[in-house]
Amino acid sequence: MDALSVKNLAVTYDKQPVLENVSFSVPEGSLTGIIGPNGAGKSTLIKSILQLLPTLSGNVEVFNQPYKNQKKLIGYVPQRSEVDWEFPTNALDVVLMGRYSHIGWFKQASKKEVEWAKTCLDKVGMxxxxxxxxxxxxxxxxxxxxxxxxxxxxxxxxxxxxxxxxVDAATENAIIKLMKQWKAEGKTVLVVHHDLQTVEDYFDHVLLLNKTPIEYGETQVVFTLNNLEKAYGGKIAFLQKGTASSQGVK
Structure with missing residues (x-):
């Protein structure tokens, strides 16, 4: 079963196209890297799927149901730059926010919920x-x-x-460990990613994007020099490893 299906998604900003004709389906239990140059619409794609940005057109389904009916099945880690880190709250309360869809926004967290939040902090060394x-x-x-x-x-x-x-190396390792744990549990992960040299190590599927999909599929099939040059405009240096480096990509 496909965990996510996006069909004919289009987004404009100030009447200028940001995403056009975006269609792809992500199989359940996969790790997908969303790759592309700056300004390709990678973050916009995630936000529009999550209904955090308005769309011009398109349809999003999660496990064959409209996204609006499946929001409880979705987890989201935003860019750190988009979070108000001066907001007066502590780490435990932030984690408990992840439980609000289960316990309700205006209900006090139970002892069980608090213990679960502490367990989650422990799993990431916090x-x-x-x-x-x-x-x-x-x-x-x-x-x-x-x-x-x-x-x-x-x-x-x-x-x-x-x-x-x-992030530091320890945090990067914690993220990779968590991604692999989710995959082992049959969960599906989509990641906006910019380091081309780690794509083959981190992801089993890749979406190459530059305002519209260039190619999508299994990493070993999609992540080729030819496809990367299409996405990045030919500014890719070939590596002995067999793929490409983002060095020089603007």
């Missing part, structure tokens, strides 16, 4: 920082808190927007 204000955390620690929130959601389909950007 148990000791549960009561720490998020503004006092480092960038890598902040990202781990949002990973814990995603874990707390216990979703079936996860969207992650450049989760590796600006």
């Amino acid at each position: 148990a000791a920082f549960a009561k720490r204000q998020i503004s006092q955390l480092s960038g890598g620690q902040q990202q781990r808190v949002f990973l814990a929130r995603a874990l707390a959601q216990d979703a079936k389909v996860y969207f992650m927007d450049e989760p590796f950007s600006g």
